[in-house]
Amino acid sequence: MENILFEVVDLESPYHALLGRPALAKFMASTHTAYENMKILTPNSPITVVGNYKVSLETASAGSNLAESLVIAEEKRRIQTTVALAQSSHLNLVAMSSPIGGTAFKPSKETKDIMLDPAYPERTVRISAGLREA
Template sequence: MPSPGGYALVLNPTIVAWRTYKFSRVLINGGNNINILYRDTMTKLGLKAEDLEPTRTIFHGIVPGLSCSPIGWVRLDVLFGDSSHFQREPIWFEVVDLSSVYHALLGRPALAKFMAVPHYAYLKMKMPGPKGLITITGDYRKSLECARDGAKLAESLVIAEEQRQLDRIVALAGEASKEAKKVKLNPEDPSCSKYVVICARLDGK
């Protein structure tokens, strides 16, 4: 594997709700103190907003420079391993209405629940299971794919926000132009070609 330690640990656990899915893009991030489920993933699991419990959590870092309030939180069973040997634990997720290349993010609370140890150099995670040690292996090519898709998504979100800002400025300028009028700097001089633009709502004084 080229550049050990340079890739995110992306694994494929099974998440159980009304439906059961094996998700291929779940980010393991020991730097996060919450577990995150994205709204698209919630929908795939057959969950609705009314299935969520209220939460007061506010966090930063998912959207650079902005805080984020989840739409609710929910407890779901997460499974690592295969049918012959697996570990299953109930995990609380904060559900966020954000776009992401990942299906979910498992932070320190999930790692502690599973007693799991991630190894970012080898893109592996180990945890105790009912029959002994369980080792889950990531793939650096999938990590690269997620990184590329994440960069494209971030660029598209920035462009969309810049376009919204531009549309807002154009709209404000249009409104301002309707309320403005041109006044000659020297009304007594017919040859004067200099004007100043003022608000049409100003008092005559």
């Protein structure tokens, strides 16, 4: 006779008991997860513990649905946090009106506009005024 310390939890699970490797080794148990059974050697004859495939499948499916809903809830929370951070940082930006209609950053240093093509004087590039010619 061997004693084993374990905890009982009120949780729907496809497993009736969770035994670690030390417990399985102590009882010289042999498990087969596909057939949902476990055999333990005794002096008289082996003890066979058999699981119920139907109950196991139902509880595993319910557990999977619960896990999926928890993951979705966490993703929604992260998205809301990210949106709130983006909105608060957007409000703190110093913006100026852009010719396209959006907002643009104000440059931190002096700049100058360089015309790209004399045929189209409205097409310019803004560069730092401190750049040297190459």
